[in-house]
Amino acid sequence: MRPFSGMKPLLLLFAVVVLSPVLARSLNPSLNDDVLGLIVFKANIQDPKGKLASWSEDDDSACSWVGVKCHPRSNRVIELNLDDFSLSGHIGRGLLQLQALRKLSLSKNNLTGSLTPNIAHIDNLRVLDLSENSFSGDVPEEFFRQCGSLRMISLAKNKFSGKIPESLGSCPSLASVNLSLNQFSGSVPAGVWSLSGIRSLDLSDNLLEGGIPKGVEGLNNLRGINLARNRFTGQVPDGIGNWLLLRSIDLSENSFSGNLPQTMQKLGLCSYLNLHQNTFSGEVPEWIGEVKSLETLDLSSNQFSGEVPSSIGNLESLKVLNFSANGFTGSLPKSLSYCTNLMALDFSKNSMAGELPVWIFAAGTEEVSLSEKKLSGSKNIPLSSSAGNALKNLQVLDLSLNHFSGEITSDIGALSSLHVLNLSGNSLAGPIPVAIGDLKVLDNLDLSENRLNGTIPTSIENCSSLTTLIVSQNKLTGPIPAAMSKLTNLQNVDLSFNSLTGGLPKHLANLPNLLSFNISHNNLQGELPAGAFFNTISPSSVSGNPSLCGSAVNKSCPGVLPKPIVLNPNSSSDSSTGEISSNLGHRRILLSISSLIAIAAAAVIVIGVIAITVLNLRVRSSSSTTQPAAALAFSGGDDFSHSPTTDGNSGKLVMFSGEPDFSTSAHALLNKDCELGRGGFGAVYRTVLRDGRPVAIKKLTVSSLVKSQGEFEREVKKLGKVRHDNLVEIEGYYWTPSLQLIIYEYVAGGSLYKHLHDGAGGNFLSWNDRFNIILGTAKSLAHLHQMNIIHYNIKSSNVLIGSSGEPKVGDFGLARLLPMLDRYVLSSKIQSALGYMAPEFACKTVKITEKCDVYGFGILVLEIVTGKRPVEYMEDDVVVLCDMVREALEEGRVEECVDARLQGIFPAEEAIPVMKLGLICTSQVPSNRPDMGEVVNILEMIRCPSEGQEEL
Structure with a gap:
C-alpha cells in the first residue's frame, strides 16, 4: 500500500472546494x-x-x-x-x-489636475481623449513611454504647458494627435515628423517655435496638418510635396516666409490651404491651378506681389478665395468667371486697379470684398437685374475705399439676401435709393464718405435687422426720419457731418440696444430725446449742432409757454378811428375791473380745489394701506400668461406667470406692518399670494419722473424677461397714474447689509460665503451689462441673500423707467448710499457707462471682505474704506483689513487678491476699471482650491 493512498479522496475534495475559485x-x-x-x-x-x-x-x-x-x-x-x-x-x-480598458474619453468636462501615467494603463489604451477640460501643468516624459497600442490622443483645449514630450515621437501606432489650444512651447519633437502612420496632426493655438524640418521623410499617410496660431518660422520645405494624401493644410498666423515650394503642385487631393498672416513673398505661381481639388485658398495678409495668375480659373471646385492684404497688382483675371462654385471672394487691401467686372455679380457669389483697392468706374456699380437669381445669393458686398462714382441705383433692391453693404470711401453721388428698404435682412449699412445728397429715405424702417447704420460725411439734408425708431436692433448709428435739419424724433429713446448715436456737425435743433441711452450720450456725439439743447450739450432748453397778452394803456390811435379808440379805452377799464373779479373768483376756486384734493389724498392714502391686493383688477400683457379685463377705477395688475391673485388675508398689499425696507426708489412690502407664496412689492416714490403707462409697461416687461440665478426676478407690476408697484420674488434671507453690519450670532458670513456672494454678484452684473442694462445703484442693501446663501441683486434696471433721468437725479434720488457712487457722477463732461457699476462693485467687495461700511464716521474723523485699504496695501499690512471675525480662518491667497481686485475696480479713471466679464474671470482664477482643501 502506497503512503497516503487513502488520502486521495480528501485531496480531490480539497481541490474542488478550495482551489476551484482560485483557478x-x-x-x-x-x-x-x-x-x-x-x-x-x-x-x-x-x-x-x-x-x-x-x-x-x-x-x-x-x-x-x-x-x-x-x-x-x-x-x-x-x-x-x-x-x-x-x-x-x-x-x-x-x-x-x-x-482591459481600450478607450478612455472624458472630453468636454471640467476635470482638473496634472497628467500622470497613473490615470490608466496607457500601454493598453488605443484611444485617449481628455480634450476640453481644465488639466494643467507639464505632460511628463514618461507618459508616452509605453504607448505601443495608442492610435488616438487628444489633449486639446486644456491648460497644459511646457514642452511636448520627446516620447510622443516613439508611439508607432499613432494615427491622430491633437494638442491644440494649450500653452505648449519649444519645438516639435523630431520623432513626431517621422510618424509614418499618422493621419491627423493638430498643434494649433500654442506657443510652439522652430519650423518644419527640411529633410522630413515621414508623415506619408498624413491627411490633415494644422500648425495655426503658433510661432513657427522658416520656409516650408520641399518635402511637403511627398505628403500626397494631404487634404487640409493650415499654417496660418505664424512667421513662415519665402516662396511657395513648387512640390506643392503634387498635392492633387488638397482641398483646404490656409497660409493667412505669415510673411510669404514672391508671386503666386501658375502651378497653383494644378491643385484642382482646392475648395478654400487663403493667402491673405502676406507679402505676395505681382499679378494674380490666370490659371486660378482652373480651380473649378474653389468656394473661398482670399488674397487680401498683399501687394497684388494688375486687374482681376477674367478666368475667375470659370470658378462657378465660388462663394466668397476677397481681394481687399491690394494695389489692383481697373473697373469692377460684371461677372462678379452673375456668378452667384455670396461674399464679395474688394475694399482698399484702386477699382474705379465712371458709371454706376454694375448691379444688373439681368443677373437674375445670382444677385439674390449675395450676402456681403464690401467695395469701400475705391474710386467708384455715379449713383446707387434702385437695382440694389435685388440683393434681397444682403447682410452687409459697405460702399464707404468712394465718390458716389445722388440720393440713397428708396429701394434700400427692400434689403430686409440687412444688418450692416455703411455709405459714409461719399457725396450722397437728398434725405434719408423713410423706407429704411423696412430694414428691421439693421444693427449698424453709418452715413456720415455726405451731403444729406432734411430731417432724421421718425421711422428709424422702429429699428429696434440698432446698436451703432453715425449720421455726423451732413446737413440734416429738424429735431430728433422722441421715440428714438425707445431703441433698446443703442451703443452709439453720432449726430455731430449737422443743423439739428431742439431737445434731445429723454431716456435710456440719450441720458448718457457723449457730448462729442452731439457737438456742432448750435440749436440743440439738453444736458449733453450743456445748454438748457427754453420753456414752452404761451405768449402773454399785453395791453398798453398809453398806445395812441389814428385820428380816423377816434370813436373806436374811445370805446376801446372804456372797454379797457371794464376789462381791468372784470379781470380783477375773475382773478379773485379763480383764486377762491383754486383754494377750494386744493382743499378737496388734500382731503381726497388723505382718504385715499388711508384706504390704500388697508386695501387688500385682491381688490385690484387684473390685466395680462402681450406675451405673458394672463389677460383678463381691467377695471379702470382700480388700476392694472399684470403677473408674468402663475395666477394673478393675492391673498385676502391679513397681509394687506401696502400694510405698514409688512414693510421690509426703504430705498432710493421707494418702500418694499411683503405680501402673500393665494397659493401661500410670498412676494415683495416695491412702491415707487418717483412717480413724477415715471414714463407714461405704455412706456412704463414696456420697460417693466423687458426687465421681467431678464433671468439670472443671481438676480431677483420681477414677477409683475401694478399701474395707476398716481401709483406704480413692481412685484418681485421674495428673498427670505434679508439684505447683505444686515448680514455684514447687523449680523450678530447666526448671521455670521464665513469666507466661503463671502467669496460666493462676490462671485455671484459679479456674474449678475456681467449678465446685465451684456443686455445693455446699467444698474446704477449697486450697494449691500440691494444684494439679498437667498435660502441657500446665494446672492440675488435687486433694483436693477429701474433707472430705465425714468425719462428725466440724469446724473443729478441719480445722485440725489437713486444713488442714496454714500461711498458707492463713481466719481464721474460729479463731472458733467464724463459719460456714465457700465464702469459706474464696476466702481460700486469694487466698494462692495471691500465692504464684504473687511466687514466695514464704505464710509465710517468716528468721533473726530471720517474713514473712507477704499482709501484705508489702499493705504494698508502700500504699507504691507493689507491682511489686517480683513474682517476681524474671520481672523485665522480665511485663506490669504484668496482674500488679498480679492481686495486688490476691489481696489482696481475703484480706479478714479473709468477706462482703468475692468469689465464685469473680466472681473468674473479673475475671480474664477483666484478660486482654485488645491486637492483636498477643506471648505472654510
Missing part, C-alpha cells in the same frame, strides 16, 4: 475589479447633474452603467465614454483597475 479567478479575473475601480474613480469626481447615478458598488458588473462598454465575451470594461457629463474634480488611481 477560476486566474482564468477569468473577478468582475468586481472593474466595479471597484469605477467606484473609486467616481469618489474623486463631482457629478452635479447626476449622470453617474446608475453606478452602484452593490452591482456585480459595471456593464449596464451609463458610459460603460464591456467586451461581449469577457464582460471586462473596454470603453469609458463620459463626454460632456459636466464632471469636475481629479482623476484618481481607480481606472488602473480597468486592465
Whole structure:
C-alpha cells in the first residue's frame, strides 16, 4: 500500500472546494475589479447633474452603467465614454483597475489636475481623449513611454504647458494627435515628423517655435496638418510635396516666409490651404491651378506681389478665395468667371486697379470684398437685374475705399439676401435709393464718405435687422426720419457731418440696444430725446449742432409757454378811428375791473380745489394701506400668461406667470406692518399670494419722473424677461397714474447689509460665503451689462441673500423707467448710499457707462471682505474704506483689513487678491476699471482650491 493512498479522496475534495475559485479567478479575473475601480474613480469626481447615478458598488458588473462598454465575451470594461457629463474634480488611481480598458474619453468636462501615467494603463489604451477640460501643468516624459497600442490622443483645449514630450515621437501606432489650444512651447519633437502612420496632426493655438524640418521623410499617410496660431518660422520645405494624401493644410498666423515650394503642385487631393498672416513673398505661381481639388485658398495678409495668375480659373471646385492684404497688382483675371462654385471672394487691401467686372455679380457669389483697392468706374456699380437669381445669393458686398462714382441705383433692391453693404470711401453721388428698404435682412449699412445728397429715405424702417447704420460725411439734408425708431436692433448709428435739419424724433429713446448715436456737425435743433441711452450720450456725439439743447450739450432748453397778452394803456390811435379808440379805452377799464373779479373768483376756486384734493389724498392714502391686493383688477400683457379685463377705477395688475391673485388675508398689499425696507426708489412690502407664496412689492416714490403707462409697461416687461440665478426676478407690476408697484420674488434671507453690519450670532458670513456672494454678484452684473442694462445703484442693501446663501441683486434696471433721468437725479434720488457712487457722477463732461457699476462693485467687495461700511464716521474723523485699504496695501499690512471675525480662518491667497481686485475696480479713471466679464474671470482664477482643501 502506497503512503497516503487513502488520502486521495480528501485531496480531490480539497481541490474542488478550495482551489476551484482560485483557478477560476486566474482564468477569468473577478468582475468586481472593474466595479471597484469605477467606484473609486467616481469618489474623486463631482457629478452635479447626476449622470453617474446608475453606478452602484452593490452591482456585480459595471456593464449596464451609463458610459460603460464591456467586451461581449469577457464582460471586462473596454470603453469609458463620459463626454460632456459636466464632471469636475481629479482623476484618481481607480481606472488602473480597468486592465482591459481600450478607450478612455472624458472630453468636454471640467476635470482638473496634472497628467500622470497613473490615470490608466496607457500601454493598453488605443484611444485617449481628455480634450476640453481644465488639466494643467507639464505632460511628463514618461507618459508616452509605453504607448505601443495608442492610435488616438487628444489633449486639446486644456491648460497644459511646457514642452511636448520627446516620447510622443516613439508611439508607432499613432494615427491622430491633437494638442491644440494649450500653452505648449519649444519645438516639435523630431520623432513626431517621422510618424509614418499618422493621419491627423493638430498643434494649433500654442506657443510652439522652430519650423518644419527640411529633410522630413515621414508623415506619408498624413491627411490633415494644422500648425495655426503658433510661432513657427522658416520656409516650408520641399518635402511637403511627398505628403500626397494631404487634404487640409493650415499654417496660418505664424512667421513662415519665402516662396511657395513648387512640390506643392503634387498635392492633387488638397482641398483646404490656409497660409493667412505669415510673411510669404514672391508671386503666386501658375502651378497653383494644378491643385484642382482646392475648395478654400487663403493667402491673405502676406507679402505676395505681382499679378494674380490666370490659371486660378482652373480651380473649378474653389468656394473661398482670399488674397487680401498683399501687394497684388494688375486687374482681376477674367478666368475667375470659370470658378462657378465660388462663394466668397476677397481681394481687399491690394494695389489692383481697373473697373469692377460684371461677372462678379452673375456668378452667384455670396461674399464679395474688394475694399482698399484702386477699382474705379465712371458709371454706376454694375448691379444688373439681368443677373437674375445670382444677385439674390449675395450676402456681403464690401467695395469701400475705391474710386467708384455715379449713383446707387434702385437695382440694389435685388440683393434681397444682403447682410452687409459697405460702399464707404468712394465718390458716389445722388440720393440713397428708396429701394434700400427692400434689403430686409440687412444688418450692416455703411455709405459714409461719399457725396450722397437728398434725405434719408423713410423706407429704411423696412430694414428691421439693421444693427449698424453709418452715413456720415455726405451731403444729406432734411430731417432724421421718425421711422428709424422702429429699428429696434440698432446698436451703432453715425449720421455726423451732413446737413440734416429738424429735431430728433422722441421715440428714438425707445431703441433698446443703442451703443452709439453720432449726430455731430449737422443743423439739428431742439431737445434731445429723454431716456435710456440719450441720458448718457457723449457730448462729442452731439457737438456742432448750435440749436440743440439738453444736458449733453450743456445748454438748457427754453420753456414752452404761451405768449402773454399785453395791453398798453398809453398806445395812441389814428385820428380816423377816434370813436373806436374811445370805446376801446372804456372797454379797457371794464376789462381791468372784470379781470380783477375773475382773478379773485379763480383764486377762491383754486383754494377750494386744493382743499378737496388734500382731503381726497388723505382718504385715499388711508384706504390704500388697508386695501387688500385682491381688490385690484387684473390685466395680462402681450406675451405673458394672463389677460383678463381691467377695471379702470382700480388700476392694472399684470403677473408674468402663475395666477394673478393675492391673498385676502391679513397681509394687506401696502400694510405698514409688512414693510421690509426703504430705498432710493421707494418702500418694499411683503405680501402673500393665494397659493401661500410670498412676494415683495416695491412702491415707487418717483412717480413724477415715471414714463407714461405704455412706456412704463414696456420697460417693466423687458426687465421681467431678464433671468439670472443671481438676480431677483420681477414677477409683475401694478399701474395707476398716481401709483406704480413692481412685484418681485421674495428673498427670505434679508439684505447683505444686515448680514455684514447687523449680523450678530447666526448671521455670521464665513469666507466661503463671502467669496460666493462676490462671485455671484459679479456674474449678475456681467449678465446685465451684456443686455445693455446699467444698474446704477449697486450697494449691500440691494444684494439679498437667498435660502441657500446665494446672492440675488435687486433694483436693477429701474433707472430705465425714468425719462428725466440724469446724473443729478441719480445722485440725489437713486444713488442714496454714500461711498458707492463713481466719481464721474460729479463731472458733467464724463459719460456714465457700465464702469459706474464696476466702481460700486469694487466698494462692495471691500465692504464684504473687511466687514466695514464704505464710509465710517468716528468721533473726530471720517474713514473712507477704499482709501484705508489702499493705504494698508502700500504699507504691507493689507491682511489686517480683513474682517476681524474671520481672523485665522480665511485663506490669504484668496482674500488679498480679492481686495486688490476691489481696489482696481475703484480706479478714479473709468477706462482703468475692468469689465464685469473680466472681473468674473479673475475671480474664477483666484478660486482654485488645491486637492483636498477643506471648505472654510
